[in-house]
Amino acid sequence: MPDYGHELILGTFVVPQSAWPERPVELALITERAGLDLVTFMDHPHNAGFLDTWTLLSFVAARTERVHLSGYVLNLPSRPPAFLARAAASLDLLSGGRFELGIGPGDYYVGAENAAMGAPLRSRRESLEALDEAIEIVRGTWDTSSPAPLVLEGEHYRVTGAMRGPRPAHDIGIWIPAAGPRGRRLAGRKADGWIAGGLWMHDVDRELAEANRIIDDAAATAGREPRAVRRVFDFGPAHFSVERLLPLALEHGVSTFILVGDDPAAIERWGGEVGPALREAVASVRSPS
Numbered sequence: 143m144p145d146y147g148h149e150l151i152l153g154t155f156v157v158p159q160s161a162w163p164e165r166p167v168e169l170a171l172i173t174e175r176a177g178l179d180l181v182t183f184m185d186h187p188h189n190a191g192f193l194d195t196w197t198l199l200s201f202v203a204a205r206t207e208r209v210h211l212s213g214y215v216l217n218l219p220s221r222p223p224a225f226l227a228r229a230a231a232s233l234d235l236l237s238g239g240r241f242e243l244g245i246g247p248g249d250y251y252v253g254a255e256n257a258a259m260g261a262p263l264r265s266r267r268e269s270l271e272a273l274d275e276a277i278e279i280v281r282g283t284w285d286t287s288s289p290a291p292l293v294l295e296g297e298h299y300r301v302t303g304a305m306r307g308p309r310p311a312h313d314i315g316i317w318i319p320a321a322g323p324r325g326r327r328l329a330g331r332k333a334d335g336w337i338a339g340g341l342w343m344h345d346v347d348r349e350l351a352e353a354n355r356i357i358d359d360a361a362a363t364a365g366r367e368p369r370a371v372r373r374v375f376d377f378g379p380a381h382f383s384v385e386r387l388l389p390l391a392l393e394h395g396v397s398t399f400i401l402v403g404d405d406p407a408a409i410e411r412w413g414g415e416v417g418p419a420l421r422e423a424v425a426s427v428r429s430p431s
Contacts, residue, residue: 144395145391145392145393145395145424145427145428146368146369146372146373146395146397147369147428148369148372148395148397148398149397150391150397150398150399150420150421150424151179151180151210151372151397151398151399152178152179152180152398152399152401152412152413152417152420152421153173153178153179153180153181153182153210153398153399153400153401154169154170154173154178154180154181154182154400154401154402154403154409154412155182155183155184155214155376155400155401155402155403156169156170156173156181156182156183156404157183157184157192157404158183158184158185158192158193158195158198159191159192159193160190160191160192160193161191163193165404166183166193166198166202166404167198167201167202167205168406169181169404169406169409170202170205170206170209170211171205171206172406172409172410173209173409173413174206174207174208174209175413176409176410176412176413176414177413177414177417177418178209178409178412178413178417179209179210180209180210180211180212180242180398180400181202181206181209181210181211181212182211182212182213182214182244182400183195183198183199183212183213183214184213184214184215185213185214185215185216185217186217186249187217187220187256187259187261188255188256188258188259189255195213195216196213196216196221196229199211199212199213199233199241200233200236203233203236203237203240203241204236206240208240209240210240210241210242211233211237211240211241211242212241212242212243212244212317213243213244213245214244214337214376214400215244215245215246215317215318215319215337216243216244216245216246217246217248217249217256217261218245218246218247218248218269218272218273218276219247219248219253219256219261219262219264219269219272220248220256220259220261221245222299223275223276223277223279223280223283223299224279224280224283224292224299224301224304226243226245226276226280227279227280227281227283227284228283228307228308230243230280230310230314231283231284231307231308231309231310231314232308234310234311234312234314235308235310235311237311238311239310239311239312241310241314242314242315242317242335243280243314243315243316243317244317244318244319244335244337245273245276245280245316245317245318246273246318246319246337247264247266247269247270247272247273247325248261248264248269262298264298266322267324268297268298270324270325270328271296271297271298272296272297272298272299273318273325273328274328274332275294275296275297275298275299276299277316277318277332277333278294278296278332279292279294279299279301280316281316282294282301282306283304283306283307284306284307284309284310284314285306285309286306286307286308286309288306291303291304291305291306292304292305292306315334315335315372316332316333316334316335317333317334317335317336317337317372317374318333318335318336318337319336319337319339320336320337320353321339321342323356326353326356326357326360327356327357327360328360329357329360329371330356330357330358330359330360330361330363330364330366330368330371331360331361331363331364331366332364333371334370334371334372335371335372335373335374335398336353336357336371336372336373336374337374337376338350338353338373338374338375338376338396339376340375340376340377340381341376341377341378341402346381346390347389347393347394350373350375350390350394350396351394354368354373354394354395357371369395372397372398373394373395373396373397373398374396374397374398374400375390375396375398375399375400376399376400376401376402377399377400377401377402378401378402378403379403379408382401382408382412382416383416384416384419384420384423387399387416387420388420388423388424391420391424392424392427399417399420
């Protein structure tokens with residue numbers, strides 16, 4: 143698969159644990175000081191051992207100056223899309239254009255726990271249908287060029303004349319996870335990024351190649367360029383080297399790399415050593431002169 147030519151984004155994945163609430167905030171600050179581009183937090187609303195991710199994102203945005211922020215990924219069943227769109231645009235405006243929207247259909251295996259808190263319980267198919275509708279609603283809310291109120295009559299969401307806006311400070315990327323063909327086709331048709339879930343892949347080269355084929359075909363069918371979908375890959379110690387990451391960028395089009403783990407030393411090494419070497423290696427191949 144080709145190199146899609148995107149500028150590299152290097153980031154971290156931080157657990158929003160609540161036992162020491164200052165810990166995820168400090169790791170976000172370390173991410174920024176290390177020169178990395180992005181800090182992300184998981185969103186498991188059913189887990190009382192975690193901070194509320196949206197509150198944490200807002201707090202970290204106020205404590206940082208440069209680094210971008212995202213949920214990895216925000217739980218759609220607990221966050222109605224029209225409200226989520228306004229919240230995302232507001233945080234983007236307040237942070238000076240530093241928010242990206244990683245959003246997922248909700249983990250099927252904890253659906254009962256989400257439902258116990260009042261979230262809808264959906265099958266895998268219904269969850270992807272709801273995510274499809276949610277992307278339309280979010281983008282429609284941000285589209286202030288239309289004077290008409292937003293209307294969408296879906297199977298899972300109904301918006302019957304919502305006021306549009308506010309418009310974000312920058313074009314927020316909508317990144318979605320998808321482990322199966324149906325979700326990957328959705329990414330190709332509508333998303334700005336596909337979250338590959340590298341930690342869960344057994345055969346990374348084969349699985350990335352197959353996923354890229356599905357995404358690229360779906361994008362082309364929808365009249366989009368395949369490069370419109372950024373490829374996002376999370377990794378742990380097994381891939382923590384330029385030698386392991388470089389082929390993912392050049393042969394499989396990965397352009398956003400997320401280090402998973404709460405080890406400050408690993409984050410500092412990622413930002414100070416491995417990340418810069420990876421950027422240099424990609425740049426040297428793209429522009430040998």
